[in-house]
Amino acid sequence: MNSFTELHGHAPEGEWAAPGRVNLIGEHTDYNGGFVLPIALPQTCRAQARRRPDGLLRLWSAQGGGPVTELRVADLTPGEVPGWAAYPAAVVWALREAGYEVGGADLRLESDVPSGAGLSSSAALECVVAAAYNDLYGLGLSAPDLALIAQRAENAFVGVPCGIMDQMASMCCREGSALFLDSRDLTSRQVPIDLADAGLALLVIDTRVKHDLADGAYAALRAGCERAAALLGLPALRSLAPSDLPAALPRLPEDLRPLVRHVVTENARVETAVAHLDTGDLTALGPILTAGHASLRDDYRVSCRETDLAVEAALAVGAHGARMTGGGFGGSVIALVAAPEAARIAAEVTAAFHRAALTPPHILTATPAEGARRIVGSTKSRVVNAG
Known part of the structure; x- marks a missing residue:
């Protein structure tokens, strides 16, 4: 039909x-x-x-x-x-x-x-x-x-x-x-990121808390960042290095300082994560993920009860690291775990939601996949140049 x-x-x-x-x-x-x-x-x-x-x-x-x-x-x-x-x-x-x-x-x-x-x-x-x-x-x-x-x-x-x-x-x-x-x-x-070869799995924990980025909260965060950059005389917060933070933050209104701190430290976390991937040390991603969640929770304030619980529960039962992923206000958490422990950790997180009287999360395992492509027609290869 x-x-x-x-x-x-x-x-x-x-x-x-x-x-x-x-x-x-x-x-x-x-x-x-x-x-x-x-x-x-x-x-x-x-x-x-x-x-x-x-x-x-x-x-x-x-x-x-x-x-x-x-x-x-x-x-x-x-x-x-x-x-x-x-x-x-x-x-x-x-x-x-x-x-x-x-x-x-x-x-x-x-x-x-x-x-x-x-x-x-x-x-x-x-x-x-x-x-x-x-x-x-x-x-x-x-x-x-x-x-x-x-x-x-x-x-x-x-x-x-x-x-x-x-x-x-x-x-x-x-x-x-x-x-x-x-x-x-x-x-x-x-x-390259070969999780299986490293004996790891990446759990995606969908908390079932729906988010709607069109509701204005996302726009307010972006506007705050743009205002902070303008006050600092920068084209964008990307131009601010971690070493510049101590001098820059006192120049900003108090409500903008946490936003700036998150963006600057998060950029540094990405570069550190890439360095670990380049050397094949995938387990070292764990603490980076957890630090990123703390920044999203405490500075950017886009986490919620369910995403915080998913992170805390995963870490408590052995995840190498975990954090909220996506724009926030709900959505999903990722947890980097030892592959043999994936099923147990997923079950423990689900049990934690049950104890908290929350809707059970939907948990899947992520593997790095291919981008947009034609799958039926004249060719099954990628139809656009990744540039």
């Missing part, structure tokens, strides 16, 4: 996939021009698609259900498309705003990236549509180009002032590697 042909009356031209992501370290640094270190997840958003000559964008989601949403491409306007359909519509709008002559399409969308879990389900949706349109309309855009289109879609059409990390991770990550990204100039490097 609800196959592409049943929904749209003809066969698709191809099928594409774009993954969610887990950020190992580097939270709330991307919109400050800083460093991030995400991996792509095996969980993806998939799009079957076919061009339309009549300027209509027809959308159906297996998760959203309901009837096909039909929009006229020429009439797409920021803020006028409600719900999940805003994300694919935003990408088409952003392509046209950038000067690309793209028209309508039929799309059938299906995702197994958990929604609202801090794993970038929205970026996966944006990026799979961008990858499909890139192929369907022969745009020839690189992966970073498409990531920027997807980011503009979310910023200007959906209204979430996100940085570039999520879209770059979904477009550019490679299987078996973490993406060391400098969000100031979008230079990046694939850093």
